[in-house]
């Protein structure tokens with residue numbers, strides 16, 4: 695018996711990185727999974743690599759989560775092809791880093807569009823089903839950058855916004871059997887942090903090593919670290935936890 699037997703999970707930005715890590719873990723625990731990502735072929739390819747349990751299914755869906763019509767169509771496809779929806783993980787994300795004085799309006803709008811508007815649109819489309827069936831789990835990806843990070847005024851504002859959004863979902867949807875929580879990861883080794891290394895003109899391994907040395911637990915994080923916390927927070931074992939943000943960062947922000 696897996697904790698997610700008979701459940702359908704939708705995970706945005708799950709073609710790679712943290713999203714794919716969460717999709718893999720939930721599939722291992724019995725879930726059917728919809729991998730939603732910008733590129734449908736990448737989403738389908740990732741869905742095809744998931745370790746599904748007997749009877750579970752996976753589908754890859756191409757959708758830009760900052761587009762309301764695309765989001766509604768994606769949720770409709772999930773319900774039609776996988777037979778329902780029980781878990782939503784708002785994971786898709788982008789960075790457009792720059793110091794404030796060099797940050798463009800586009801850099802601001804793009805980051806807000808994916809992290810905040812995207813999570814809003816996906817959650818609004820999914821909650822109809824959650825409220826109707828009096829069951830649902832929402833997990834939003836915040837970041838340690840929510841606490842402030844040089845060069846990330848847009849991303850930091852969006853990620854703290856995600857925490858406020860999560861608390862409000864907890865208040866509004868709790869009476870309907872829906873839990874909403876957030877995870878704020880620290881440095882996780884993915885293409886997102888590899889791109890940061892490239893922008894800083896640093897070797898990826900050297901960048902990871904420096905980040906590991908600066909961390910209290912002396913290592914960087916991996917998608918599996920976030921997936922383990924996600925699998926708990928979206929499970930029925932966490933049904934008395936809502937509106938919370940769990941920092942999964944090796945103690946990076948402890949002092």
Ligand code: NAP
Pocket residue numbers: 706707708709710711712713730731732733757758759760784785786787788808812835836837838878879880881882883884885886887
């Ligand atoms: P990643 O490797 O860059 O993966 C992000 C995925 O999201 C990509 O597949 C990307 O597709 C997809 N995506 C981007 N915009 C989208 C949109 N509008 N609609 C649908 N999909 C979209 O990132 P990650 O490192 O796994 O990060 C996952 C989440 O964790 C993000 O919310 C990120 O902000 C957060 N986070 C990451 C870290 C870290 O250290 N890695 C730390 C804290 C928080 P394309 O490839 O086609 O662009």
